[in-house]
Amino acid sequence: MTDDHIPTVTDVARRLEAILLIVDEPQSLVALAAAVGAPVAAVRQAVAGLVADYDGEADGPRRGFELREVGGGWRMYVRAEHDALVSEFVNTQAPSRLSQAALETLAVIAYKQPVSRSQVASIRAVNVDSVVRTLLSRGLVTEVGHDPETGAILYGTTDALLINLGINSLDELPPISPLLDDGTDGFEGEATR
Numbered sequence: 001m002t003d004d005h006i007p008t009v010t011d012v013a014r015r016l017e018a019i020l021l022i023v024d025e026p027q028s029l030v031a032l033a034a035a036v037g038a039p040v041a042a043v044r045q046a047v048a049g050l051v052a053d054y055d056g057e058a059d060g061p062r063r064g065f066e067l068r069e070v071g072g073g074w075r076m077y078v079r080a081e082h083d084a085l086v087s088e089f090v091n092t093q094a095p096s097r098l099s100q101a102a103l104e105t106l107a108v109i110a111y112k113q114p115v116s117r118s119q120v121a122s123i124r125a126v127n128v129d130s131v132v133r134t135l136l137s138r139g140l141v142t143e144v145g146h147d148p149e150t151g152a153i154l155y156g157t158t159d160a161l162l163i164n165l166g167i168n169s170l171d172e173l174p175p176i177s178p179l180l181d182d183g184t185d186g187f188e189g190e191a192t193r
Contacts, residue, residue: 020074064078
């Protein structure tokens with residue numbers, strides 16, 4: 001797209017939908033404007049149009065999802081009347097083994113909870129968005145609140161994790177410090193010089 005093209009509200013709305021489909025945390029109007037390369041006023045107008053469209057106010061059907069403002073940002077959610085349906089669908093899917101990435105992410109959440117996705121990502125040094133979605137869909141982690149400073153969603157483990165691990169509480173997890181490198185590797189030769 002060239003710099004002289006001014007996006008229409010429809011262009012902005014389509015771009016917003018693409019971004020909103022992949023985000024897991026509410027995004028501010030400013031963040032959305034930066035993501036879609038449009039002025040905040042145009043994003044505000046497009047968001048209002050999407051909300052009306054999804055709510056069935058624009059001669060279309062009311063959708064099974066909604067665009068909701070939460071914690072100073074916007075995100076798509078399943079409508080409350082479909083929560084039981086979605087939960088049943090997710091819970092009846094054939095469980096499969098967790099990937100190494102999912103196990104590592106689950107361990108970070110278990111030991112550091114409550115923890116935000118960005119904190120987990122900084123510990124693991126990789127993007128964990130899809131892995132957290134998988135853990136949420138499997139019922140092993142859940143949203144436990146919001147960070148008061150950033151508004152980020154905080155995650156913790158569920159009773160389903162305890163059941164799967166065969167333990168009664170997280171206190172039964174093994175201490176992690178004996179498993180960590182003490183940082184002395186590679187320094188033996190340095191100390192004698």
